Every structure is written in structure tokens, then in C-alpha cells.
Amino acid sequence: MGKELSKSYDxxxxxxxxxxxxxxxxxxxxxxxxxxxxYTIVIPPPNVTSVLHMGHGLNNTIQDIIIxxxxxxxxxxxxxxxxxxxxxxxxxxxxxELAADGKKRTDYTREKFVDRxxxxxxxxxxxxxxxxxxxGCSCDWDYNSFTFDEKRSAAxxxxxxxxxxxxxxYKSKYIVNWCPRCGTALADDEVDHENRSGKIWHxxxxxxxxxxxxxxxxxxxxxxxxxxxxxxxxxxxxxxxFKNAKFTIxxxxxxxxxxxxxxxxxxxxxxxxxxxxxxxxxxxxxxMRHNLPFINIMTGDAKMxxxxxxxxxxxxxxxxxxxxVADLDAAxxxxxxxxxxxxxxQCYRCKTTIEPRYSDQWFVNMKELAGPALKAVADGKIxxxxxxxxxxxxxxxxxxxxWCISRQLWWGHRIPVYYCESCGRMEAASEQxxxxxxxxxxxxxxxxxxxxxxxxxxxxxxxxxxxxxKTDSLSKFYPTSTLVTGPxxxxxxxxxxxxxxxxxxxxxxxxxxxxxxxxxxxxxRKMSKSLGNGINPFDxxxxxxxxxxxxxxxAIVSPNQNLKLGFPxxxxxESVDSFEIGAKFANKIWNASRYIxxxxxxxxVMSDPYKNNCDVFDKWILSALNDAAxxxxxxxxxxxxxxxxxxxxHFFWNDYxxxxxxxxxxxxxxxxxxxxxxxxxxxxxxxxxxxKMLHPIMPFITEEIYQALPGVSGSIMVADYPEFDxxxxxxxxxxxxxxxxxxxxxxxxxxxxxxVPLEKRLEILIKTNDKDIIEMCSGYEKExxxxxxxxxxAAGADILKPKGAAAGADEYCEVYLPLEGIIxxxxxxxxxxxxxxKVSKDFQKTKAKLENESFVAKAPPDVIEKEKSKLEEFTSxxxxxAKNIKMLENMK
RNA sequence: GGGCGGUUAGCUCAGUUGGGAGAGCGUCUGCCUUACAAGCAGAAUGUCGUCAGUUCGAUCCUGGCACUGCCCACCA
Numbered sequence: 001m002g003k004e005l006s007k008s009y010d011x012x013x014x015x016x017x018x019x020x021x022x023x024x025x026x027x028x029x030x031x032x033x034x035x036x037x038x039y040t041i042v043i044p045p046p047n048v049t050s051v052l053h054m055g056h057g058l059n060n061t062i063q064d065i066i067i068x069x070x071x072x073x074x075x076x077x078x079x080x081x082x083x084x085x086x087x088x089x090x091x092x093x094x095x096x097e098l099a100a101d102g103k104k105r106t107d108y109t110r111e112k113f114v115d116r117x118x119x120x121x122x123x124x125x126x127x128x129x130x131x132x133x134x135x136g137c138s139c140d141w142d143y144n145s146f147t148f149d150e151k152r153s154a155a156x157x158x159x160x161x162x163x164x165x166x167x168x169x170y171k172s173k174y175i176v177n178w179c180p181r182c183g184t185a186l187a188d189d190e191v192d193h194e195n196r197s198g199k200i201w202h203x204x205x206x207x208x209x210x211x212x213x214x215x216x217x218x219x220x221x222x223x224x225x226x227x228x229x230x231x232x233x234x235x236x237x238x239x240x241x242f243k244n245a246k247f248t249i250x251x252x253x254x255x256x257x258x259x260x261x262x263x264x265x266x267x268x269x270x271x272x273x274x275x276x277x278x279x280x281x282x283x284x285x286x287x288m289r290h291n292l293p294f295i296n297i298m299t300g301d302a303k304m305x306x307x308x309x310x311x312x313x314x315x316x317x318x319x320x321x322x323x324x325v326a327d328l329d330a331a332x333x334x335x336x337x338x339x340x341x342x343x344x345x346q347c348y349r350c351k352t353t354i355e356p357r358y359s360d361q362w363f364v365n366m367k368e369l370a371g372p373a374l375k376a377v378a379d380g381k382i383x384x385x386x387x388x389x390x391x392x393x394x395x396x397x398x399x400x401x402x403w404c405i406s407r408q409l410w411w412g413h414r415i416p417v418y419y420c421e422s423c424g425r426m427e428a429a430s431e432q433x434x435x436x437x438x439x440x441x442x443x444x445x446x447x448x449x450x451x452x453x454x455x456x457x458x459x460x461x462x463x464x465x466x467x468x469x470k471t472d473s474l475s476k477f478y479p480t481s482t483l484v485t486g487p488x489x490x491x492x493x494x495x496x497x498x499x500x501x502x503x504x505x506x507x508x509x510x511x512x513x514x515x516x517x518x519x520x521x522x523x524x525r526k527m528s529k530s531l532g533n534g535i536n537p538f539d540x541x542x543x544x545x546x547x548x549x550x551x552x553x554x555a556i557v558s559p560n561q562n563l564k565l566g567f568p569x570x571x572x573x574e575s576v577d578s579f580e581i582g583a584k585f586a587n588k589i590w591n592a593s594r595y596i597x598x599x600x601x602x603x604x605v606m607s608d609p610y611k612n613n614c615d616v617f618d619k620w621i622l623s624a625l626n627d628a629a630x631x632x633x634x635x636x637x638x639x640x641x642x643x644x645x646x647x648x649x650h651f652f653w654n655d656y657x658x659x660x661x662x663x664x665x666x667x668x669x670x671x672x673x674x675x676x677x678x679x680x681x682x683x684x685x686x687x688x689x690x691x692k693m694l695h696p697i698m699p700f701i702t703e704e705i706y707q708a709l710p711g712v713s714g715s716i717m718v719a720d721y722p723e724f725d726x727x728x729x730x731x732x733x734x735x736x737x738x739x740x741x742x743x744x745x746x747x748x749x750x751x752x753x754x755x756v757p758l759e760k761r762l763e764i765l766i767k768t769n770d771k772d773i774i775e776m777c778s779g780y781e782k783e784x785x786x787x788x789x790x791x792x793x794a795a796g797a798d799i800l801k802p803k804g805a806a807a808g809a810d811e812y813c814e815v816y817l818p819l820e821g822i823i824x825x826x827x828x829x830x831x832x833x834x835x836x837x838k839v840s841k842d843f844q845k846t847k848a849k850l851e852n853e854s855f856v857a858k859a860p861p862d863v864i865e866k867e868k869s870k871l872e873e874f875t876s877x878x879x880x881x882a883k884n885i886k887m888l889e890n891m892k
Numbered sequence: 893g894g895g896c897g898g899u900u901a902g903c904u905c906a907g908u909u910g911g912g913a914g915a916g917c918g919u920c921u922g923c924c925u926u927a928c929a930a931g932c933a934g935a936a937u938g939u940c941g942u943c944a945g946u947u948c949g950a951u952c953c954u955g956g957c958a959c960u961g962c963c964c965a966c967c968a
Contacts, residue, residue: 009930193965217968231968265967273968280967309956388896392963394960395895487963522904524961555916556905560897562962564904578904581916584930595927613943643904646915661927669926703902745934751922752934758923787939788935789925842912849911863949870912 003599003708009590011545015700019133023205027717028138030477033074039382040480041067041079042138042461042510044493045147046126047086049093052131054519054527054565055486057537058557061550062516062641063484064137068696069636070481071138072721078477080464081132081139083125084737085148087347087412087453088182088190096121110410111572117411131537136545137698138717143473145464147456148413155463156413156456157430159504164417164428169405171417171426175277176404178357179347180302180317184359184408187452188345188401191354193343200340201325204333205230205274208255209247214239214333217269219342220279221328222321224249225308226297227256229275231286234260236271250333251324252309259290278358286717294358300408302355317355362406362415362449369499370397376498378509383512385639386559389487396491403496405452412450418611419445458496461509483510486518495690514639522566522576535567540579543568547580547698554697555581555645585649586701589694592657593705596683599668601676606711609682609730614742617783618682619733623658624651625686630724631691641697648694656686659741666782684709689722739812740776740784746808746815747788753831755805756824761791767799768813801887806833809880811873829888843874 006013022028042065046056063079071077080350095105095118106115127148132139145152163169174183176836203219204213214230230247232239233324239258246255256275263286264273277287278294287294299305300315328334346353374397376382377390384390406415418427427433430442459467461483465474479501485494494513501509520526521533528534540549556563556578566576609618628651635644660683667679688709695702695716706716747764756762764784766777777784777795784793801807804820806828819828849855849867856864 009928153965162895219968263966263968268967275968280966280968282968285966342967391896395964398896490963518962558906561905566904576903576917578917582931588928591928591931593927598927638908640908646906650915658929658932662932665926688920748933749935753921755922755934758925758933785927846912849949852948853912856948858948861909866911 003597003709005590005705007594009587009701011547011586011700013391014133015136015541015546018700018703019136021703022138022715022717023141025715027715028079028140030076030140031080031718033071035074035076037075038477039070039075039077040477041069041482041484042464043081043483044078044483044489045084045145045457045460046128047089048083048121048146049089049296050124051127052070052537054535054537054553056542057135057549058516058519058553058563059484059486060132060135061553062514062639063482063867064135064699065554065636065641065696066482066484066639068138068580068678068699069721071717072692072695072719073723074141074720076142076476079137079139080143080145080477081129081137081141082145082460082464082478083128083147084457085121085146085412085453087450088186089183089453090117090121091409091411091753092182092349096825104818105410110170113410128558134887135537135550136697138421143464145460147453147460149468152459152463152767153413154430154460155467156451157416159459159500160416160451160455161428161430162504168368169362169428170365171360171362173358174361174363174404175279175281175356176358176361177345177354178300179350179352180300180355181350181352182347182409183300185357185359185406186354186456187404190348192351193345194347195341196344197381198340198342198344200269200338202335202337203250203274203328205247205250205272207242208248210245214247214272215270216243216274218274219340220321221324222304222312222317223276223297224274224324225252225304225312226276226279226295227274228277228287228292228295229256229259229290231259231261231264231273231275233264233266233271234262236266238265238266238271245392251327251331251388257293259286261286261289279356281356284356284358290332292312296358298355298357300357313739332731346569355702361404362451363402363404366400366403366464366499369503370400370504373397373495373498374503381508382498385512385514387515389490389515391486393490393495397495401461403452405455406449406754407452408448412453413456415447415449415451417447419447421445422659448804451534454492454496457493458500459504461497461501462505467505478505479508480510481632482512482514484514484516487515488518490515506766509855515559517560517562520562520564522564522578524562524564530798535565540567544579544583545586546699547586547701548579551582551585551698552579553640555649557642559639576799583696586698588653589701589705592652592661593687595661596680596687597708600680600710601673604677604680606684607681609678609685612678612681614678614682614738616779617660617663618732619681619730620737621682621686623723623729623731623734624655625689626724626728628655629689629693629722633696633721633723636696637674645697648690648697652690656690660686662787663780663783666786671814683689684711688712692716692719693718693722704805708757712727727822736772738774739770739772740780742778742810743773743813743815744784744788746810747784747790747817750806750815750817750819751789752810754819754820755825756822758819760822761789762817762819763801764788764793765799765805765816765818766793766795766813767797767801767816768795769797770812773813784889802886803891807880807884808835809877809884811876814880814884825888825891828887832881832885832888836885839874839878839881843871843878846871848875 020779046052080875088370115875146603177191179186198219200217200219202215202217203216206213211212213285215468227249242258246257248255275283275286277283277292278296297305297307304315304320305311306313347354418432419442420436421443423439425436425438462478465478467474497509570575629649631647634642664679691702691706700744703716708714774795777793783795801816802818805816805818806823808815846867
């Protein structure tokens with residue numbers, strides 16, 4: 001016996017309840033199923049910098065859909081959750097908080113500061129986890145990991161030490177991207193380039209002991225104080241003469257020498273380049289080639305240091321630029337200033353313009369790791385969806401540079417390298433060594449730097465499963481199955497995980513990567529804090545429920561495109577609510593289920609519809625269900641989530657509700673218990689299967705209704721996912737039902753077009769010699785009358801069109817509705833002519849095709865057959881319409 | 893400068909082997925019909941960006957062009 005559902009759909013009443021229930025029942029834990037295979041997903045760990053945004057909403061919904069689908073299909077399914085400590089980003093948050101109190105990081109000890117960051121991190125971690133739970137994510141929380149927790153730290157150390165000892169991690173002086181605000185080095189891909197309009201200054205460099213000079217152009221005049229050469233192209237005739245000359249840097253007393261290098265483009269500007277090896281990556285390369293001195297002229301926060309003339313010391317870089325340009329101008333060194341467009345690098349976290357800085361950093365030699373990673377994807381061991389991201393991936397790996405992994409931060413994995421204070425030897429170890437292997441010294445100092453946050457996340461697929469310990473989880477669930485992530489971190493994360501997996505585990509980390517689109521606002525802009533256009537998944541859940549959130553995103557998402565979402569906003573009256581799609585669908589499901597349960601008697605006993613005496617419509621809806629199962633499974637399997645969502649929507653709303661439930665009403669209210677129980681069994685059978693199919697997308701409402709259905713025990717989460725069965729599709733029933741629906745449509749169309757009031761019951765006359773139609777019209781007279789609002793029906797070959805009747809036709813029949821006195825003959829004429837017009841066009845098109853000799857000669861036979869039957873169909877239709885038009889004309 | 897997308901109904905977008913253009917929202921008409929007005933029934937609306945090519949046949953394949961978005965890139 002079933003339970004009652006409340007009058008209206010209110011997700012707040014049950015969503016939390018079911019999540020608790022699933023947790024309590026341990027349903028998120030992997031269990032051996034009938035497939036005897038595992039299916040694993042590791043979450044892309046959200047940063048503990050704030051709450052989740054819509055991107056996470058989409059990404060985690062997709063993961064949950066996949067894992068729930070696989071679980072129901074009988075895989076031993078595991079979804080590993082976790083969060084990322086997000087080094088620089090999290091440290092920035094805390095520094096901003098401190099700044100609000102007028103404090104700086106350096107006002108605290110390192111330990112105190114890190115404690116403070118932990119507090120923030122844990123606070124965010126907690127809210128992230130609660131958001132994931134709100135969304136219904138079926139993660140196994142026993143596996144919950146943090147990139148900076150003890151186990152993950154052990155993995156990081158192990159990896160660092162191993163790579164260090166193999167020489168793949170090295171320390172080197174190098175020019176790195178330096179964020180003066182964060183006070184740390186950044187990896188190349190942590191720098192965003194933005195085209196800005198700036199200036200280019202042309203400056204005279206006098207030749208020493210001569211009246212001659214050379215003009216160089218620069219976009220950053222302040223760096224001239226660190227120049228150590230002037231470079232010309234090695235084949236540039238114009239400048240050969242300076243081979244033995246010296247140049248004096250204007251406003252200083254420092255002399256520099258010329259160098260000749262192929263890097264310099266003689267066509268660009270004057271063909272002369274000032275060289276500042278410590279403040280420009282290209283100049284750095286030239287500096288290395290020509291053994292130039294490296295003069296660092298700035299401090300870590302981009303102020304001018306003591307290596308320059310006194311006047312400019314202590315100035316900020318831009319302040320210095322201004323002063324310097326003014327002085328150059330005054331002294332006659334400034335030739336001209338032009339507007340100039342160039343790409344300026346900025347810190348990806350705080351948008352400060354980066355300053356190339358010459359400093360000691362740690363690097364991973366990537367060349368060796370890249371090869372196998374390229375091969376794994378090229379060989380198809382790892383599949384990318386959509387496939388086109390392979391190109392992006394390949395391009396990056398083919399041009400890979402060494403990875404700068406050191407960060408001058410406090411929040412993160414401290415580099416496990418110890419320096420012997422007596423001999424300076426570097427020792428990589430998980431703990432401070434007791435004794436130096438070289439000099440037996442006992443005093444050590446650990447490296448101050450921490451590791452790039454991605455140095456912990458690239459180990460994620462195996463570190464979360466227990467590596468470096470040889471755990472059961474690791475052997476069971478590695479390699480994982482599908483990774484769901486955004487293409488924006490293909491370099492940061494995806495490529496590096498593949499490298500790490502292959503190197504440390506000797507196997508790919510996952511066999512498939514699904515790249516989602518990016519979530520945008522309704523105008524197609526990125527959601528960002530500064531624009532205030534972000535949508536908090538919590539707000540959506542509060543208004544519509546998690547199921548509506550999930551359904552909507554998945555219905556809108558398309559593998560090739562970003563998705564635009566809108567949500568009501570008090571400040572913006574134009575704002576739209578994208579999530580109504582999901583809310584409406586949930587409401588529909590709720591009401592349909594409520595209606596069925598409402599009409600279920602206490603003594604109802606569910607029977608197997610396949611063993612019952614089913615009628616045509618029962619067989620039709622069971623077939624439609626079976627067809628839907630095929631399409632939904634295929635769609636989910638190939639990550640076409642929008643197709644799955646739409647298929648379920650269409651099946652439920654149109655087939656099940658609009659037709660089947662409506663048709664079932666005559667039997668529900670027939671007064672015959674056997675008949676009623678029979679149709680209820682079909683209604684429940686189909687509803688149950690539908691709920692199972694929908695469950696991965698809308699877990700809460702499906703569980704709530706499922707457990708209210710008669711004869712159900714246990715969670716829908718562990719029910720078998722409906723699969724297609726070719727024996728369960730009844731073609732004959734489908735054809736008969738479609739003929740019936742056509743008649744229904746024709747009758748409704750006439751009523752609608754002619755604006756016949758609902759209370760006006762009409763006689764429905766059907767002229768046909770199709771035996772299916774005749775059979776359906778007598779067998780399902782009640783159904784047709786009730787759905788078409790008819791009074792009585794007559795069907796047969798000898799039906800005559802009454803005077804003043806409106807007509808409609810399809811290929812099998814003509815439908816007449818006697819409407820004398822109700823309709824306007826002129827309107828009816830117009831309607832029929834319009835219809836005929838449409839059909840005639842199709843007819844002409846098809847006819848022309850079949851008369852085209854080369855079409856008949858070259859098109860495949862099945863296509864020709866199809867065109868022929870189309871022609872027949874159009875012929876019969878247009879004949880019928882033409883005949884009816886003629887009859888109308890004759891009446892005049 | 894290189895690479896990758898997008899351009900289909902008023903809006904947002906589907907359209908997977910080239911063979912009668914679809915959905916949701918919005919609009920119009922009529923309905924409180926024994927679940928659902930967050931609903932029901934009906935209707936209207938498209939030179940599928942543009943030009944050429946391949947083909948019996950192109951929204952779909954190829955090339956050019958236009959507009960648009962994203963990624964990569966050391967040009968002073």
C-alpha cells in the first residue's frame with residue numbers, strides 16, 4: 001500500500017532527511033555489485049578559499065550522476081571527496097583579513113600565521129563539505145582528503161625526495177615570475193597576460209668618449225638601471241662599428257658593452273636593445289649566453305634597491321619610472337614617447353603586475369615526465385571528452401618547460417630539504433637528518449620555501465587512496481575511471497596528474513577525462529566576485545531544492561559550450577530564473593505521483609504488468625519506457641547529460657503524464673477493481689522505473705516518492721538501473737497507439753482552431769478503412785471521447801461528411817466534427833487551404849526528387865523507398881484535403 | 893602572431909554516421925477538465941552568418957570571408 005504525498009512539492013521537507021538516511025545506511029560506500037567491477041571518481045578538490053560556486057555545482061552534479069548511475073548498474077562505485085589547501089590563494093585571503101586590521105603576515109611568527117590560515121582553511125572546508133552534502137553528492141566521506149593533511153603530506157615528501165635524488169628536482173638561480181604583492185615566485189601558467197595600452201620610451205645611450213649615441217626603445221625604463229649590455233643583431237651592419245665601444249647608461253656612471261645576438265630583430269624599432277638580465281626573461285637568456293653580470297635592482301616588493309644611484313633608491317618601480325623619465329627628458333636623453341600595446345603579466349591570484357625576478361628557485365625537470373603522458377593519450381589509454389582538448393594538451397606537453405615549484409609563502413608543504421650548516425650540503429629527507437653524510441655536521445636548516453599547491457594535487461588520484469602505503473583501496477580503485485573537470489586546469493592539473501600517475505604508479509590515473517563547459521552569467525560573462533554576478537548554489541537550493549538545481553544545470557549543459565545561468569536578483573528587475581526548468585519538472589513529477597497514490601486503494605496489490613492482460617496503451621507506455629531506457633543509458637554512458645535529461649523530461653511529461661495518465665483515468669474510475677488494479681500496476685511499474693532512471697540526476701525527489709510507492713522496500717540508490725530489453729518493445733502497440741494519438745490530435749486541432757468551447761461535446765466521425773483505427777475507435781471509445789471531449793464516435797469506410805462539419809486528415813483517415821452553426825465556413829476554408837498548402841509543398845519536393853533521374857540512380861534504395869512512401873502519404877493527405885475544400889465550396 | 897570554439901525561431905540553446913528543421917522560455921487563442929494555473933489543449937515564428945566547392949541531395953563535409961568568444965605566444 002502506498003503513502004500519501006503532501007499537497008505541494010516542498011523539497012526542504014525531505015532533502016536533508018534522505019541525505020542523513022543514505023549516510024546512516026552506508027549507501028555511499030563501495031559495495032560489490034553484479035558487475036563485479038569497480039568504478040572510481042576522485043573529486044577535483046575545491047579550494048578552501050571560499051564557498052562553492054556554480055562551477056562546482058555543475059562539476060559535482062555531473063560526478064554524482066555518473067557515480068550514482070554506475071552504482072545502480074552494479075559497479076562497486078567509489079567517489080573520493082576532498083579539498084585543496086590552495087597555497088597562495090588561501091594565504092592571500094588571510095593576509096587580506098589581517099590587512100583589514102592593519103596587520104601584515106610578518107607581524108606574526110611563521111607558526112602563528114600558519115595556524116591562522118589553518119583556521120580559515122578548516123572553516124571553508126567545513127562549509128564546502130556541507131554544500132556538497134546539500135547537493136546530494138554521494139561521496140564516501142571515509143576517504144575525505146585534504147591536500148595538506150598528514151597522509152597527503154607524506155606522499156608529497158616521498159615524491160619530492162625521490163625526484164630530488166634522481167636529479168629531476170633541482171635548485172637553480174633563474175628568472176621567475178615574481179608577484180611583488182604576494183612576495184613569491186609563480187609558475188609560468190600562474191601568470192595571466194592582459195593586453196594593455198602603455199608607452200614605449202626611446203632613450204639615447206651615449207657612446208663613451210664620443211659624441212655618438214644609440215637609441216634603444218623600452219616599455220620599462222626603470223629597468224635601465226640594471227642594464228648590463230646593449231644588444232644588436234649579429235648581422236646588423238649598422239652596429240658592427242660599436243664592437244669595441246662602451247656605452248654609458250644615462251643618469252648613471254656605469255658603462256656597459258655591446259653584445260651581438262640573433263635574438264634581436266633588426267627590423268624592430270632601432271634594432272638596438274637594452275639588456276637587463278635580472279629583470280627580463282629574454283634578457284636573462286642573453287645574459288646567460290654572453291656571460292653578462294646580473295644586477296638585481298629591486299626588492300621583493302618591487303621597490304628600487306641599493307644597486308642604483310642614490311636618488312632612486314627606495315622608490316616604488318612606477319614612481320621610479322616617472323622620476324627617471326622626467327630626468328631623462330630634462331637631460332636630453334629622451335628622444336620620443338609613443339603609445340604602445342603590450343601584454344602585461346599579472347598574478348593570477350591578485351592581479352598585481354608581475355616582475356621578472358632573478359632568484360634561487362626549485363624546479364622539476366619535466367621533459368622526462370612529458371613523453372609517457374603524451375603517449376598515454378595518443379594511444380587512447382586516456383580518452384578526452386570533447387576530444388579536441390587533446391590538441392591543447394599535446395601542444396603544452398610538446399613545448400613543456402621546467403616547472404618552478406618553490407613558493408616564497410608560509411602556507412603549504414615546506415620543501416623537505418635540509419642544509420648542513422657546516423658544509424652546506426643539501427639533503428632531501430622527510431625528517432631533519434641527525435648527521436650530515438658529508439661532514440658529519442649535526443646542525444641543519446630547513447629550506448624556507450613551500451611547494452606550489454599543484455605539487456600536492458598532481459598526486460591526488462593515488463594519494464587519496466593511501467599511497468605511498470600499499471593499501472587495499474589503492475590496488476582496488478586505481479586507476480580511477482572518469483575525471484570531471486574544467487578545461488582551464490588542463491595544464492595545472494590534468495596533464496600533471498597523468499605524468500605523476502605514470503611515473504609513480506606506473507599506470508594512468510584515469511581512463512577518461514570529461515571537460516565541462518564554464519558556468520557564465522546570463523549575459524555570457526564569467527561569474528566573478530568583482531562583477532557580483534555569481535550565483536550561490538545554496539541560494540538556488542533554498543529556493544527550488546537541490547534536485548531543481550541539478551536537473552537544470554544538466555539539462556542546459558552541452559559538451560561543447562559554456563552554460564549561461566540566471567537567478568533572481570533584487571537589484572536587477574530584468575533578472576531571470578534559469579532554475580525554473582528543474583523546479584517545474586520536479587513539481588510535475590510530484591503531482592503526477594501524488595495523483596496516482598491518491599487513487600490507490602489500501603488493498604491494492606501490485607502485479608507484474610508483463611504477466612497481466614495488458615491493453616494497447618499499457619503495451620505502448622511499456623515500450624516507450626523501454627525505448628527511453630535505451631536512450632538514457634546511451635546518453636549517460638557517453639556523457640551527453642543534456643540528452644539524458646531531455647529524454648527523461650519528454651518521456652515523463654509528454655508520454656506518461658499527457659497521454660498515459662490521462663488515458664488511464666477511464667480505467668481508474670471504471671468502478672471495476674480488477675481493471676483499476678491492472679492499470680495501477682502499469683502506472684506504478686512505469687513510475688518506478690522512471691524514478692530509477694531519473695535518480696542519478698534528481699536523487700532526493702526520486703527517493704522520497706520511490707519509498708512511498710506500494711511494495712517498495714529499501715533505497716532507490718541501490719535499485720537496479722533500468723536497462724533496454726529488445727523484447728520489451730511492442731511495435732504493433734506503438735503503431736496502434738500512434739494512430740489513435742493522431743486522431744486525438746486531429747480532433748483537438750479542429751476544436752482548438754475553431755475555438756469550440758470545452759463544454760460543447762461533439763460527435764467524432766472517422767472515415768477510414770484502416771482496421772487498426774476501426775479497432776482502436778471501438779476498443780477505446782471512452783478514452784477517445786474523454787480526451788477529445790466527444791459525445792459519440794463512429795468510424796468506418798462508409799462514413800459520410802455531414803453538412804457544415806470541419807475536417808482534418810492524416811494518411812490513414814479523415815476526421816469530421818459536425819459544427820454546423822458553430823463555425824464560420826470561411827474560417828474552415830482558410831484553415832484547410834493553409835493545411836493543403838503545406839502538404840502540397842512537401843508533395844512537390846518529394847515528387848521532384850523522385851523524378852530526378854540521378855537521384856533514383858544514385859541514392860541508396862532505402863532512401864528511395866522512404867521518399868516513395870512519403871509521396872504516397874502526401875498524395876493521400878492532399879487528396880483528402882482537396883476533397884474537403886471542394887465540398888465546402890459546393891455548399892456555398 | 894598561432895591554436896580552438898561559436899554564428900539555427902523574439903531569447904537561451906539541441907540537432908553523432910549528409911536524405912521531410914527541434915526543445916525550453918516568451919508570444920497569441922481557449923480552458924480553474926475528478927494530480928499539477930509551476931497546469932491543460934491548440935496556434936504562430938526560421939534565405940540554419942556569408943560566398944564558393946564536393947554530392948543525385950548540404951544546417952551537417954571542404955575552402956574562403958565576416959562578426960564573436962576563449963586559450964597559447966619573449967618581440968624590446
